[in-house]
Amino acid sequence: ELWSWRVLPSEMLKSVNGGHGHRSNMALLLRSLSSSTSSTSIYSYHHLRKRRKWPLSPYKAKWHETFNHQQAMQTLKQSAATSSDLLSALINSFTIYNCDPTPNAYHFVIKALTQTSQFHQIHPVLDRLQNVEKFETPEFIFVDLIQIYGDANMTQHAIDLFFRIPNFRCFPSVHSLNSLLSVLCKRRKDLRIVPQILLKTQLMNIRVEESSIRILIKALCRIRKVNYAIELLNYMIQDGFTLDQRIFSLILSTLCEQKDLYGVEVMDFLEEMRKLGFCADILDWCNVIRFLVKKGKGMEALDALNQMKMDGIKPDVVCYTMVLDGVIAEGKYTEVDELFDEMLVLGLVPDIYTYNVYINGLCKQNKVEDGIKMLVCMEELGCKPDLITYNTLLEGFCMVGELSRARELVREMELKGIQLNSQIYEIMIDGLVRVGDFDEACSLLRKMLDKCFVPQPSTYDELICGLCRRGLVLEPLKEMVGNNVAPGIRAWEALLLGSGIERNFKETALMDSAYPIQTELLELPKF
Numbered sequence: 001e002l003w004s005w006r007v008l009p010s011e012m013l014k015s016v017n018g019g020h021g022h023r024s025n026m027a028l029l030l031r032s033l034s035s036s037t038s039s040t041s042i043y044s045y046h047h048l049r050k051r052r053k054w055p056l057s058p059y060k061a062k063w064h065e066t067f068n069h070q071q072a073m074q075t076l077k078q079s080a081a082t083s084s085d086l087l088s089a090l091i092n093s094f095t096i097y098n099c100d101p102t103p104n105a106y107h108f109v110i111k112a113l114t115q116t117s118q119f120h121q122i123h124p125v126l127d128r129l130q131n132v133e134k135f136e137t138p139e140f141i142f143v144d145l146i147q148i149y150g151d152a153n154m155t156q157h158a159i160d161l162f163f164r165i166p167n168f169r170c171f172p173s174v175h176s177l178n179s180l181l182s183v184l185c186k187r188r189k190d191l192r193i194v195p196q197i198l199l200k201t202q203l204m205n206i207r208v209e210e211s212s213i214r215i216l217i218k219a220l221c222r223i224r225k226v227n228y229a230i231e232l233l234n235y236m237i238q239d240g241f242t243l244d245q246r247i248f249s250l251i252l253s254t255l256c257e258q259k260d261l262y263g264v265e266v267m268d269f270l271e272e273m274r275k276l277g278f279c280a281d282i283l284d285w286c287n288v289i290r291f292l293v294k295k296g297k298g299m300e301a302l303d304a305l306n307q308m309k310m311d312g313i314k315p316d317v318v319c320y321t322m323v324l325d326g327v328i329a330e331g332k333y334t335e336v337d338e339l340f341d342e343m344l345v346l347g348l349v350p351d352i353y354t355y356n357v358y359i360n361g362l363c364k365q366n367k368v369e370d371g372i373k374m375l376v377c378m379e380e381l382g383c384k385p386d387l388i389t390y391n392t393l394l395e396g397f398c399m400v401g402e403l404s405r406a407r408e409l410v411r412e413m414e415l416k417g418i419q420l421n422s423q424i425y426e427i428m429i430d431g432l433v434r435v436g437d438f439d440e441a442c443s444l445l446r447k448m449l450d451k452c453f454v455p456q457p458s459t460y461d462e463l464i465c466g467l468c469r470r471g472l473v474l475e476p477l478k479e480m481v482g483n484n485v486a487p488g489i490r491a492w493e494a495l496l497l498g499s500g501i502e503r504n505f506k507e508t509a510l511m512d513s514a515y516p517i518q519t520e521l522l523e524l525p526k527f
Contacts, residue, residue: 016437068097073105074358080112087125101133107141114148119157130167137168143179150183154192158183163200174209177201180210185219210241221254229254229268237276248273249284263297267304282313289322298326302335314346321354328361336361350378356388363396368405371396391423396432406431422453429455433462 072094079089081169086109094101106129113121122145129137142165149158162180165172180197184190194216198208214238220229229251236243252273255266268287270280280288292301301323308315320343327335340358343350350358355378362371371393375385390413397406404429413420425448432441441463448455 006224047251067101068099069094069102072097072099073102073108075106076108080109086098086112086118086121087128090125103135103138103141106133106137108145110141110145114145114152117152119152119154126161126164126168130164135169135289137170139165139170139173139176142168142170142172143176146176146179146183150179150186155187156184159193159197163204165205172204172206174206174212177206177208178215181215184526185215185222188223191219210236210243213241214247218250221250224254224258226251226254226258237483243278245278245281246252249281251469252280252284253287256287263292263295263300266291279311280308280313280321282308282316285313285315286322289319296326296329298323298328298330299332299335301326302339317343317348317351317354320348321351321357324354324361325357328357328364331364333361333365349381350383352378352383352386352389355383356386356392359389359426360392363392363399366396366400368393368396368400368402387418387421387424390418391427392429394424394431398427399432401435403437404432408469422448424453425453426455427461429459430462438463473523 051073060266060504075096076090076093079093080086083089090101090105090109094105106125110122113119113125142161146158146161149155149161158180162172162176165176168430181194184194184197201208213232217229217232220226220232233243233247233251237248252266253268255261255269270284270288273280285304289301289304292298292304304498305315305319305323320339324336324339327339336358343354355374359371359374361366375389375393378389390409394406394409397403397409410420410424410428413424425444429441429444430450432438432444443462447456
């Protein structure tokens, strides 16, 4: 009715509002308009319902498709817990909801199969993914599967899958290549086929990037093929690849682990690294210093420490301790005191290893009492001495012949509750033998054996040599045999000389030279 009033002419509205005598005519007019309007409206609605096509909302269609995929995935996950055929479960789950499997669904199935070691079912899944599905398969599916094959030592499967990737409507990139390289670089024998793989990847238009070369360099460093790693590094430099500090640090640390290199090669690489704009960090310098000290180049290690400070890197306690050890080994004791004082001036707090090295240097200078003072200082500073500290001081006292001070130190250790180990007994026995106190040496040997400590053959040799000169070797020899310890060369010489057999040595030697033993007949090796 509201619509009917809107279509009335303005004059009719005026007449209706102004005249009362025409109410019956107006009623007839309104009824006629209402009936005609309703019939027209019914016809229009019928026409719209029958003729017009209402468009579907794209948002509603997408939401419905996403909902179906979610429901299908939920059904698939439930079926995977009980089904032994995951491929059939995949197909049935998505068929129920009238939709196609998604890449994530295939990824889930492949992961589930690998987690339960059902690798035999992966092949038909890949075949369906290749031949039936039409979507572009995401590369991450193959990256993960290649890595899984590598973890399962299925290297050939990983290689075959990599070269099969284009069949899945996927363009392989450096990500899948790096995944394969990581697999091949795990074992030395698989590294041999890496050059062939790289040549074939050129035909696949895959560009080798810095990440790929970094994987190869790490593998070469792991198997100690550092020369090949340096060649790859030079290739990166020539081709303009972006370098980083980690590559240089890795190669440098591997160089420092080589036993057949000298300090020159390491320092040359360090200089080349500097020319390219890379400065060694504190870990790099620690590796260099450790390498030089192991090679017996303590003063060169000191030079490296000074260069480190010139580069603006503050050495830590570990660096100073290693340099101290190297300089002490070369007998440069003046530099030792300067280094120790410099370390304290820099505010570095020596640890137990630093104290042990420094005390060892004092003992080598026969300054054992200074070593005892250092022992007291370190205890006052809260650094508890260990057995290496006491062993060093005991050996120092024995070397200078102060056995009484050595005994006092042993008693002090026992009062502190420190358990004596076999090395302490051996140091004391060697010191007693050196001053000719064989009775106490034998007594310590018995205590040592009572505690189930087996002396080194060298300790027995020193004791037997001393006892042979006094004709008292029988009892220690019995104990030696009873503990399954064979006498050393020096002990045998002392035993033979002490038994008077030395006068027959020359005759025996002449007989052996005139009539050599026929080792060929006995099938024994010649000496």
